[in-house]
Amino acid sequence: MGSSANDALVGMSAFVTGGAGGIGGASARWLARDGASVTIMGRTEEKLRNTVEELEQVKHKGAVIQYVVGDASIGDEIKNAIAFASKPTGTLNMCVATVGGGTTIPFLLMTEEIYLGDLRNNMLPPFLAIKYAAPVMAANGGGSIVLISSDSARMSWPNLAAYCAGKAGLEAMMRVAADELGHLQVRVNAVRPGLVRAGSSSRMFEDKEALKKFVVEKPLGRTGVPDDIAAGVRYLAGPESSWVTGQSFAIEGGNELRKAPNLEDVVRRRHGDAAVDAALAGRIPD
Numbered sequence: 001m002g003s004s005a006n007d008a009l010v011g012m013s014a015f016v017t018g019g020a021g022g023i024g025g026a027s028a029r030w031l032a033r034d035g036a037s038v039t040i041m042g043r044t045e046e047k048l049r050n051t052v053e054e055l056e057q058v059k060h061k062g063a064v065i066q067y068v069v070g071d072a073s074i075g076d077e078i079k080n081a082i083a084f085a086s087k088p089t090g091t092l093n094m095c096v097a098t099v100g101g102g103t104t105i106p107f108l109l110m111t112e113e114i115y116l117g118d119l120r121n122n123m124l125p126p127f128l129a130i131k132y133a134a135p136v137m138a139a140n141g142g143g144s145i146v147l148i149s150s151d152s153a154r155m156s157w158p159n160l161a162a163y164c165a166g167k168a169g170l171e172a173m174m175r176v177a178a179d180e181l182g183h184l185q186v187r188v189n190a191v192r193p194g195l196v197r198a199g200s201s202s203r204m205f206e207d208k209e210a211l212k213k214f215v216v217e218k219p220l221g222r223t224g225v226p227d228d229i230a231a232g233v234r235y236l237a238g239p240e241s242s243w244v245t246g247q248s249f250a251i252e253g254g255n256e257l258r259k260a261p262n263l264e265d266v267v268r269r270r271h272g273d274a275a276v277d278a279a280l281a282g283r284i285p286d
Contacts, residue, residue, distance in 0.1 A: 005033040005034055005035075005058075005060060006034050006035075007034065007035045007060060008034050008035065008238055008239060008240070009031060009034040009035040009036035009060075009093075009094075009238060010034075010035030010036075010060060010062065010063075011035070011089060012035065012036045012037070012089065012093040012094065013036060013037045013038075013039070013064075013085060013086060013088050013089040013091065013092055013093055013094070014028070014031045014032075014036045014037070014038045014039070014085070014092075014093065014094035014095070014096065014237065015038075015039050015041070015081065015082055015085035015092055015094070015095045015096070015133065016028045016031070016038060016039070016040045016041065016095075016096040016098065017041045017042075017072040017078075017096070017097050017098055017099050017125060017129060018041070018042060018072065018097075018098035018099040018148075019038075019039075019040020019041055019042055019048065019051060019067070019098075020040060020042040020044065020047035020048045020050070020051045020067075021042070021098060021198060021199050022196065022197070022198020022199050022202075022226040023098050023148060023193065023196065023198050023199070023226050023229045023230065023233075024040065024042075024096070024098040025040070025051045025054070025226065026198075026226035026227050026229065026230035027096050027098065027146075027226075027229070027230045027233040027234070027237075028040050028051065028055055028096075029054070029055060029058055029230065030227075030230045030231065030233065030234040031094065031096075031233075031234060031237060032055045032058060032059040032060065032063050032065060033058045033059065033060060034060060034234070034238070035060035035062070035063055036060075036063060036093070036094065037063045037064035037065070037066075037088035037089055038055060038059075038063065038064075038065055038066075039065075039066050039067065039068060039081070039084060039085035039088075040052065040055075040066075040067045040068075041067070041068050041069075041070050041072060041078075041081045042067070042069070042070075043069065043070070043071055044069075045067075045069050048067035048068075048069065049067065051067070052065050052066070052067050064088040066084070066085075066088075068080075068081045068084050068085075072097070072099040072125040072128065072129070073099070073120070073121070073124045073125050073128070074128075075128050075131075075132070078125075078128045078129060078132050079132045082095070082132050082133055082136060083136075086136055090140075091136060091137070091139075091140035091143075092133055092136045092137055092140075092143060093137070093143045093144070094143060094144050094145075094146070094237040094238070095129055095130075095133035095137075095143070095144070095145045095146070096145075096146045096148075096233055096237060097125055097126040097129035097130075097145070097146070097147050097148065098148045099121075099125040099126075100121055100122040100125070100126075100148060100150075100166070100167070100170075101118075101121050101122070101163075101199075102118050102121070102122065102152075102160055102162060102163025102166065103117070103118055103160075103162060103163065104159050104160060104263065104266065104267060104270065105159060105267070105270075105271060106158075106159055106267060106271070106275075106276055106279035106280070107159075107161045107279065108278070108279040108282070108283070108284050108285070109271060109275055109276070109279050109284075109285055110161065110162060114162060115161075115162045115165075117162075118162035118163050118165070118166050119162060119165060119166045119169065121166065122163065122166030122167055122169070122170055123166055123169050123170055123173065126147045126170055126173070126174070127173060129145065129147075130145055130147075130173075130174075130177050130181075130188060133145055134177075134181050134184070134186050137184070137185075137186045138181070138184040138185075138186055141185060142184060142185025142186050142187070143185075143186055143187070144186075144187045144188075144189070144236060144237045144238070144241070145177075145186065145187065145188045145189070146189055146190065146191065146233050146236045146237050147170060147174055147188070147189070147190040147191075148190070148191055148193065148229070148233075149167050149170050149171050149174075149190040149191065149192045149193075149248055150163070150167040150192055150193060150194075151192050151193070151194050151250060151252045151255055151256050152164045152167050152168075152260075153167035153168045153170065153171050153192060153248070154168075154192065154250070154256055155255070155256055155259070155260050156259075156260060157260040158260065158262065158263075158264075159263060159264075159267050167192075170190065171190055171248050174188050174189070174190050174246065174248065175246045178245040178246030179246060182245055182246075187236075187241070187242075187244065187245040188245060188246065189236045189241070189244060189245060189246065189247050189248065189249070190247070190248040190249070191229055191232040191233055191236065191248070191249050191251055192248050192249065192250045192251065192252060192256075193224060193228075193229045193251055193252060194214075194218065194223070194224055194250075194251070194252025194253050194255045195214045195223045195224060195252075195255075196223065196224035196225060196226060196228065196229060197223065197224070197225060197226075198225075198226050205223070207266065209265070210261070210263055210265070210266050211223070213261035213262065213263065214255075214261050216261075217255050217258045217259060217260070217261050218252070218253035218254055218255050218258075219253065219254035219257055219258070220253040220254050221253070222253060223253070224251070224252065224253060228251055229251055231251075232249050232251045236249070264276070
């Protein structure tokens, strides 16, 4: 999938966290194909090297593709990676923050550690990306930061309370950052994916019955692929969206028009009938 290449991003540079993942890799590909020099960041060097090789095959002539091994939840590592990403052009024009994740568990079965862990996983990496990308962009006339949210930021998803809270918090933070940084011509937006065959979500595709429950709630009748999300990232990152900030775009097949699927059977397999029955009865399981 994906449109043909153009040269709209020639001379620009981009930094993508989680760049070896499904959505991160696809986003990097769309940016590189249209001319941007792209730096991807992740924790596994082998995956990063493989992704760089793929990007080299599709990049626009003259674009520089590079990677940096690092943790998107550590401030100094993000700061240093952004400095590295700025070297090919002398600045940073685009930053895409894709790192996140959540735990599927009933509310009353959740521990403090799980709750705070999901909030940290979904809110700290994008916060650090904004904090350290914005000054570099502001010093050179502005830029665009794109965060990866989720349709769970807007919907009630039973058994995903901490993940929903983390993504809703991400979007609230995004709006405030867009407001504060707008006068510097630094734009901050987000994309809200639905179920996409990428990263930890891929295992859901192995459960055919659970998958059917997702698809029936999507008016367009299918789940997503990374390129669906990358197309939205490419628009928000590039100059075509120069008058867009503080927005979150749903790219999820229309799921938000309906409701979240009931995945109680999945939760039961993961946590056991006794624990789930206790939680549904209003008791905290032993």
